[in-house]
Amino acid sequence: MDWSDIIPYLPDLARGFLKSIEIALLSAATALVTALLLTLASATGNAIVRAIVAAYTEIILGLPILVLLYVIYFVLPKFGVRFDETTAGVLTLTLYYSPYLAEAIRGAVAAVPVGQVEAARMIGLGELSILARIVVPQALALMIPSATGILIGLVKDTAILSVISVEEFAYVTKQVVSHTYAPFETWTLVAAVYWVTLALFETLMRGLERRLSRFRPKVEFH
Amino acid sequence: MFKRIAKYALASLSVALVIGICQPAKADALADIKAKGKIVVGIDPTFSPFEFTDSAGKVIGYDPELMELAAKGLGLKVEYQVMAFSGIIPGLIAGAFDVTPTINVTAERAKKIDYVIPTALSVNAVLTLKETSVKSSGIADLSGKKCAVKQTTQPEQMMKALNDKLKAAGKPVVDLLGFETIEQTIAALADKRVDCVVDDKSVLFEAIDKRKDLPLALAGEIGDAQPIAWAANKSTPALTAALSAELKKLKVDGTVTALQKKYFGYTMALPETDFIPK
Amino acid sequence: MVDLAILSQALPAIGTAAVVTVALTLAASLISLVVGALSAAVQLGGGPIGYALSRTYVSLMRGTPLFVQLLVVYYGLPPIGIRGQAFLAAALAIGxxxxxxxxxxxxxxxxxxxxxxxxAATTIGLTWGKIWRRIVLPQAFVTSLPMLTAEFTIVLKSTPLASVIAVTEMTYTGVLIQSRTYSASEVFLTIAVGYILIAQVLMRLSRSLERRTRRLRF
Structure with a gap:
């Protein structure tokens, strides 16, 4: 292994990395909001709305994200709808990951014991404060493990934006490999950066989970 | 938390070591290949007319036909390992196959791989729609326009070099969009996301021919001709030399010229020495 | 816009490649299930070392790109004789x-x-192994079926990456056809429908399995 070849390209790689982080943060925010809307739609909407959300979820579960990106970037213009590269990428990540996140939210809300809600009604709490003080705090803690896995997927999938010429981490990496012909050195470095970043993210989420679940009875398995 | 990160860093180092294991070590690759009776060619046949597949999935094109003839001269059969392009460079460096065709010759790459003598000269050209604001293929007329290229290719690197010149002259650069396949660059042009496409001229001719539904037109050539060659692993110099010798024979007996006419419609004189740029 | 001639010519090749995609999905999912069950068991019942091993494995596999993992398995593990076995390497890496x-x-x-x-099981004197085999794992498997199915559809969708180590599956076959025919959307949409259909079969099988195993719970 000869690492010296990639040193001149470190600034390029750093720029690509930051671009990926920027896209990931933006997409994660829009995906979470969309997921919340999807959850609300399937919880409160009428039968037609629920059916649409269900069909959309089924399609996304079977559809490779690259196909979705192609449709948004290359097929929609034929119908007069044209997004620029970054917008098309963020839109793809949002549309693809929101059903997965909605599933995580739904699962977490369902896992809050019904008895607690009933008890809260008995002692006269209003629906809004039941939601704000009993359901949401617990559901947040419960959804963190699955949401973390999904968001890790989202961060890594920012790489697909490279196929529509967004100069993020994977795009720059491919450029560097084509200059240096040092694929193993370059990709090892890139994998290490991904790993450290995502391990940091995982650690933060675990800390958050611990904080949010401090009121829940602890379940131990030995 | 930082202890944990340090642990991860250490573990990732071990991953690097695992990858480091893969060192192709074949002292006498040519003898090995001759004993097996076949040469393994790594190829991404999505680059018509250089290499593509027929409707039965068979690998065909200018380079495959030439490669099969050169192999025959050495008493060998060709076995293709068909793979997506991002797998080609790692495979070549790791020695997963013996040779791969259609690699642009650059000085930087020559430090890592060996080149057989060139099989083609690539001349880049500028493709536009018939109704276009691009006046000519001159870089001054492309300044400030948007151009699609295939990412990580020589045309892209050439355009970046031309952009450096534009920058130095204080003019707006060409806004480059890099895609993965030539169809995608054409689609970007058709959707008017870009004003032009820059790629190898013979590839663009093929695109004009295949997409008659689009009003495509060639604005002209751009840049100098660049040699294209087969690339082999550094650890197999005997194989590289043997393939170069076979190619020279095929040039002398007129086969190369005939194949150029068949696949490109024109011929080109190919260098045999000093073809790696400094 | 849709050229039926291109489509009818392309369908046999796409069909053959779909078989590769399905086989790779099944093989990788099986490996995923076996390795995942072992890793979960070691994490929960394997003491501090088991816990650390399992956590590092999870973090490494989730935290690095699958592309890199494919290269490491294919090129980095020649001592166990995997070189040249592209399908096996792909199934192993994705799994x-x-x-x-x-x-x-x-x-x-x-x-x-x-x-x-x-x-209760401990009180009536069941052994540790029996508790895992007869009580914990069957129930865990049944409750996690929906999540596992979603995970295996993700396996299905990651198989196209195997094309970088010379496994010609459905997506890459589409790319090969597209680069010959310059077809804009026919091949591409056919393949999209192919993935959705395979995922639907997978999800329906899982749901019927879920219905049949529900009686095992509680």
Whole structure:
């Protein structure tokens, strides 16, 4: 292994990395909001709305994200709808990951014991404060493990934006490999950066989970 | 938390070591290949007319036909390992196959791989729609326009070099969009996301021919001709030399010229020495 | 816009490649399930070393790109004789990657097995092994079926990456056809429908399995 070849390209790689982080943060925010809307739609909407959300979820579960990106970037213009590269990428990540996140939210809300809600009604709490003080705090803690896995997927999938010429981490990496012909050195470095970043993210989420679940009875398995 | 990160860093180092294991070590690759009776060619046949597949999935094109003839001269059969392009460079460096065709010759790459003598000269050209604001293929007329290229290719690197010149002259650069396949660059042009496409001229001719539904037109050539060659692993110099010798024979007996006419419609004189740029 | 001639010519090749895609999905999912079950068991019942091993495995597999993992398995493991076995290497790499997610799914499901059952089982004198085999794992498997199915559809969708180590599956076959025919959308949409159909079959099978196993719970 000869690492010296990639040193001149470190600034390029750093720029690509930051671009990926920027896209990931933006997409994660829009995906979470969309997921919340999807959850609300399937919880409160009428039968037609629920059916649409269900069909959309089924399609996304079977559809490779690259196909979705192609449709948004290359097929929609034929119908007069044209997004620029970054917008098309963020839109793809949002549309693809929101059903997965909605599933995580739904699962977490369902896992809050019904008895607690009933008890809260008995002692006269209003629906809004039941939601704000009993359901949401617990559901947040419960959804963190699955949401973390999904968001890790989202961060890594920012790489697909490279196929529509967004100069993020994977795009720059491919450029560097084509200059240096040092694929193993370059990709090892890139994998290490991904790993450290995502391990940091995982650690933060675990800390958050611990904080949010401090009121829940602890379940131990030995 | 930082202890944990340090642990991860250490573990990732071990991953690097695992990858480091893969060192192709074949002292006498040519003898090995001759004993097996076949040469393994790594190829991404999505680059018509250089290499593509027929409707039965068979690998065909200018380079495959030439490669099969050169192999025959050495008493060998060709076995293709068909793979997506991002797998080609790692495979070549790791020695997963013996040779791969259609690699642009650059000085930087020559430090890592060996080149057989060139099989083609690539001349880049500028493709536009018939109704276009691009006046000519001159870089001054492309300044400030948007151009699609295939990412990580020589045309892209050439355009970046031309952009450096534009920058130095204080003019707006060409806004480059890099895609993965030539169809995608054409689609970007058709959707008017870009004003032009820059790629190898013979590839663009093929695109004009295949997409008659689009009003495509060639604005002209751009840049100098660049040699294209087969690339082999550094650890197999005997194989590289043997393939170069076979190619020279095929040039002398007129086969190369005939194949150029068949696949490109024109011929080109190919260098045999000093073809790696400094 | 849709050229039926291109489509009818392309369908046999896409069909053949779909078989590769399905086979790779099944092989990788099986590896994922076995590795994930082992890793979850070691994490919860394997002491501090087992815990650390399993956590590092999960974090490494989830935290690095699958592309890199494919290269490492294919080119980095010649001592175990995997070189040249592209399909096996792809199944192993994708399976190991997915195994990390399966670990997390099974871990959550195991933790959800009511404690009372374990206490009751211990009280009536069941051995440790029997508690795992007869009480914990079957229930964990049943409760996690929907999540596991979602995970295996993700396995299906990661198979196109195997094309970088010379496994010609459905997506790459489409790319080959597209680069010959310059077809804009026919091939591409056919393949999209192909993936959705395979995923639908997978999800329906899982749902019928879920219905049949529901009686096992509680």
């Amino acid at each position: 190991l990657n997915s195994g990390a997610y399966t670990t997390e799914i099974l871990r959550a499901a195991i933790l959800a097995v009511p404690r009372g059952q374990l206490e």
